[in-house]
Every structure is written in structure tokens, then in C-alpha cells.
Amino acid sequence: MSYLARRLALFVITLLLITVVTFLITLVLPGDVATMILGTRSDPATLAALREKLGLNQALIVQYGHWMGRALSGDLGVSLIFKEPIALLLGQKIAASTLLVVMSLIFALAAAVPLGVWSAVHRDRWQDTVGSGIALAGISLPDFFWGIVLILFVARWLDWLPASGYASPVENLPLALKYALLPSITLALSLMAHLTRMTRSAMLEVLGQDFVRVCRAKGLAWGAVIFRHALRNAVMPVLTVAGLQLGYLFGSIIVVESLFNFTGMGWLTYQALLNRDMPLVQATVLVIAAVVMMTNLVIDIVYTVLDPRVRLS
Amino acid sequence: MRAILSPKGIIGGALVTVFALVAILAPYAIPANQATRINILARLHPPSAAHWLGTDQLGRELVWRVLLGAHTSLVIAVSAVVLSILIGLPIGVLAGYYRGWTDHALMRLVETLLSFPALLLALTISAVLGPSERNTILAIGIAFSPYLARIVRAETLRVIALPFIEAARSQGASDSRIVRLHVLPNIMAPLTVQATISVAFAILAEAGLSFLGLGTQPPTPSWGLMIQASRDYLDIAPWTALVPGVAIAVTVLGLNMLGDVLRDALDPTMAVEG
Numbered sequence: 001m002s003y004l005a006r007r008l009a010l011f012v013i014t015l016l017l018i019t020v021v022t023f024l025i026t027l028v029l030p031g032d033v034a035t036m037i038l039g040t041r042s043d044p045a046t047l048a049a050l051r052e053k054l055g056l057n058q059a060l061i062v063q064y065g066h067w068m069g070r071a072l073s074g075d076l077g078v079s080l081i082f083k084e085p086i087a088l089l090l091g092q093k094i095a096a097s098t099l100l101v102v103m104s105l106i107f108a109l110a111a112a113v114p115l116g117v118w119s120a121v122h123r124d125r126w127q128d129t130v131g132s133g134i135a136l137a138g139i140s141l142p143d144f145f146w147g148i149v150l151i152l153f154v155a156r157w158l159d160w161l162p163a164s165g166y167a168s169p170v171e172n173l174p175l176a177l178k179y180a181l182l183p184s185i186t187l188a189l190s191l192m193a194h195l196t197r198m199t200r201s202a203m204l205e206v207l208g209q210d211f212v213r214v215c216r217a218k219g220l221a222w223g224a225v226i227f228r229h230a231l232r233n234a235v236m237p238v239l240t241v242a243g244l245q246l247g248y249l250f251g252s253i254i255v256v257e258s259l260f261n262f263t264g265m266g267w268l269t270y271q272a273l274l275n276r277d278m279p280l281v282q283a284t285v286l287v288i289a290a291v292v293m294m295t296n297l298v299i300d301i302v303y304t305v306l307d308p309r310v311r312l313s
Numbered sequence: 314m315r316a317i318l319s320p321k322g323i324i325g326g327a328l329v330t331v332f333a334l335v336a337i338l339a340p341y342a343i344p345a346n347q348a349t350r351i352n353i354l355a356r357l358h359p360p361s362a363a364h365w366l367g368t369d370q371l372g373r374e375l376v377w378r379v380l381l382g383a384h385t386s387l388v389i390a391v392s393a394v395v396l397s398i399l400i401g402l403p404i405g406v407l408a409g410y411y412r413g414w415t416d417h418a419l420m421r422l423v424e425t426l427l428s429f430p431a432l433l434l435a436l437t438i439s440a441v442l443g444p445s446e447r448n449t450i451l452a453i454g455i456a457f458s459p460y461l462a463r464i465v466r467a468e469t470l471r472v473i474a475l476p477f478i479e480a481a482r483s484q485g486a487s488d489s490r491i492v493r494l495h496v497l498p499n500i501m502a503p504l505t506v507q508a509t510i511s512v513a514f515a516i517l518a519e520a521g522l523s524f525l526g527l528g529t530q531p532p533t534p535s536w537g538l539m540i541q542a543s544r545d546y547l548d549i550a551p552w553t554a555l556v557p558g559v560a561i562a563v564t565v566l567g568l569n570m571l572g573d574v575l576r577d578a579l580d581p582t583m584a585v586e587g
Contacts, residue, residue, distance in 0.1 A: 018428055
């Protein structure tokens, strides 16, 4: 229990620090939010009035307090480019990106686990060279280039799937899945590559252990040893890496969603950054960091439940 | 040593050597105006004897642009990684060497930065500072530094637990002497491995930032920018995307192969896993 309590306390501290970092982003800007809204050539009196209204004349710590207070009550301000409450925008976009991320996680795991096991079982033979080669190529291809290749072949030449766009899964699920297919395959590539490497090395480690030799010695079929015994022990670190890579995935969605015009969190973040819509930048950056942190926390807790050794160390 | 001379090591080493040579020599070997010269009459020509790798939407020769793009990639990626080491190394060594409260405070900071996906952090920094070559280096360097700090801390913790540190301390060596003469030389190997892999990631990051318009700015030849420009001409001129894309893939592949091999050779704890 003390491990969990300590972990939770650290989570809260880091979350607080994340809000501080996010809040400080706007301070690095040349000029301030009032200048951003009104432009650099606006009337000084109007600027001063807006500063007063936004509370920009108050001490930093007070401003931070106000900002946090509003954020905690669900008020993230109004986007400068979309002229809409940010909380409303975020709700829709998070749902879209969740669909994308879940699909790419499934694709990545479905490809990586068999490939990694295949490589490990045939260690140092041609099968391993092929499997490890695919993984190495996967981590070396930039996702936007891989996405463009997919657009070129699957969307333009074969005309199987739409090259870009988005449909809401609530309104039309089949269409939504069709639009999400190419971007999620694009996102899955580098994740698949990392997971293949992880599966391979985890399997190699397990296959070298005594209980595997015992299984073999008592006459168990090789297939049963691999899938029923070895893989079950190798899968934990793979799932951990999959969870940790979610953070990486949330970076990649910015590029991939923009490439496919898939209007999710990544696309929204990109629009905010491109137009220097600071309230929206703060909100999207904060939400993404918080999601990444929470995923890490959940993985830690699940790990503790499944593997008691973590709690004791 | 055996690992470095494996086929993987030789191919990786060769690719990285070619990339480095091209990147360093290209600006001297290719006349400056060659890569930026616009020739509207020769727009979007496919690869041929006259245009080796084809031309882009402004009739510029892709062969010169892709070679000069290597220079941009190398300069930005290596500078960014050097910057991330300059920031991450002292933080990691301080946290690992002094432990206790120093460690707690510094690691909180590092963990906080790690909660932001590196690409998001780099994009945000670049957007806030305004995109330029210098700010791209700053953005990637800062975004990568927490990863460096964490690895350096772990390695420092490993080294200071070894008996020779205790021996040095009992002889009255000062903290700075121990760090300089004993800690730093012993964390160089894992740091080299990490730096190699980081350069690969930094090349990908630079390409990604430029692709999104928040990295290198035109008319500087950059692989990410070239792919960005190719998007409108994919149907009629797919080579404008394939040429820079293959250049990135091959370069990063070489660095990753070299990184794998160096890790096997330099890091005895990882070598067992093959």
C-alpha cells in the first residue's frame, strides 16, 4: 500500500508541475496574450484595458491561481481561432483521437507479438533477420513519409480507402472506421517496430530460463511451450512498453492527423500551434501531458497488482 | 569488437559514413545557386539522364536538394543532441551523485518534462519562439534533454556504487575530482550509444517539424520540407516525395543499425539479450 500511496503522491506533484510548465509557456512569447488578441499595432489604451480585464497586471502567482481555478471548474477559456469554448472543442477531439490510438495499439500488438515471437524462436537464423529487419525499418521510417506512401498506394492508385477526412463514430461507425483506417495503420508502424523488438528480447530472456527446459524435458510440444508458457511470461514487459509508448503516440498524432486531415486532438494541437492560439495551446498541451501521465500511473498500478515483487522492492 | 564487424555493423557504419561525408562536403561541392535555382520550364520532370532524381514543383534539381538536405539534417540533429547532452549531463550527474533531495527535486523536473511527448514539446517550443533553424535546434535539444538526464543519472548511480569510487573517496579525492576522473569516463560508453540513437531520432524530429512548417524554413533544403512540398503533386510526381523519404529512411536506418551494434559492443548488460 505504501508503494501505491507514494506513487499517487508523486503523480499529484508531477501533475501540478505540468500545470506550472504549461502556464509558463505563454510567458516565453514575445509580447503577451493581450497583444496576441489585438495585434501589435493596436491602441495602447485598448491594450491596457484588455490586460486589466484578463488580469495580466496581477502577480504571476495570482494569475496562475486564477487560471488553475477556472481550469479545475472545467473552464479552459475560449479559443482565439475557433471562437468556441475550449472545453467543448476538446471533448469532441479527444473522442476522435481515442478511436485512432486504440486502433493503432491493436494493429501494432497484432503484428508485433507474432513477429517478435517468430524472430526469437528462430534466433540468428534468416527468420530472425527478416523479423528484426522489419522492426529496424519500422523505427527508421518517419511516420509522415510512411503515411504518404500509404496514401499514394492505397488511396490514390488502388482507390480502396479515402485519403483524408473524418467521420464521427457516433453518427456513422462504418464510415468513421474507414476514415480512421489509414491514419491508424500509419501510427501503428513505429509502435509495432518497438514492440517487435521488445517481444523478441523478452522472449529470448524467457526461453533461456530453467522452466522452459523443464517443459521441454517432460516432453511438451514446442508450440505449447512457446505459447502457453514462454509467451505468457514475456507479455508483461511488452504491454508495459506498449503503455509507455502511448506518450510517443500522442506526439505522432500531431503529424499523422494533420497529414490525413483527421480532426482529432493532434490536428487541434497543430492548428493551435500554427496560429499561436495560446489558450488553446495551453489546454491541448495540458490535456495530452495529463493523459500520458495517467496512462503511466495506470500501468504502474496494474503492474503492482499483477506482479507482487514490485510492491516489495 | 565482434559486434561492430558484423554485417549489421558494417552496413550501418557505411551508411553513416556516406551520410556524414555527403552532409559535410555537399555545401562545398555543389554551387550554392544550383539547389535554389528555379527553372519553370523544367517543372516536375521525372528522373532521367538529364535530371538524375527528377525536379520539383519549381523545376529545382532534386539531386542537389537532397544532398544539401543532408547538410541541414546533420547540422540540426548533431547540434540538438549536443545541446541535450549539455543540459542533461549535469542534471543527471548531480542527481545521481548527490542523491537525496537534489535527486528528488531534479527528477521531479525531469519526470514533468517527460510527460510531454518529445515531439509535442519540440513543436511547442518552436511555435512559441518562432520557427527558424536556430530555434529548431533549441526545440529538439530541450525536448531530448530529459531522456539524456534520466540515462546519465541511472549510469551515475551504477558507477558510484562501484568499489573504486569508495577507494577514491577514502584517499580524500574531492567530489569534482571523482566526477571528472571516475564518473564521467565510466558513463561515456552508454552515453555514446544514446547519442547515436538520439541523432537518429533528432533527424526524424527535424523532418517532422519541418514537414509541419515549424522547423527549417524555405528556401533552405530540408528533407521534411521537401516531403511537405510534394503533398500537392503526389499523383503526378510521386518521386518528389520518394526521394527525400528514402534519404531520411536510409540515414536513420544506418544510425539505428550502428546504435544497436555499439550497444551490444559497449554495454555488457544489454549484450546478453542479443
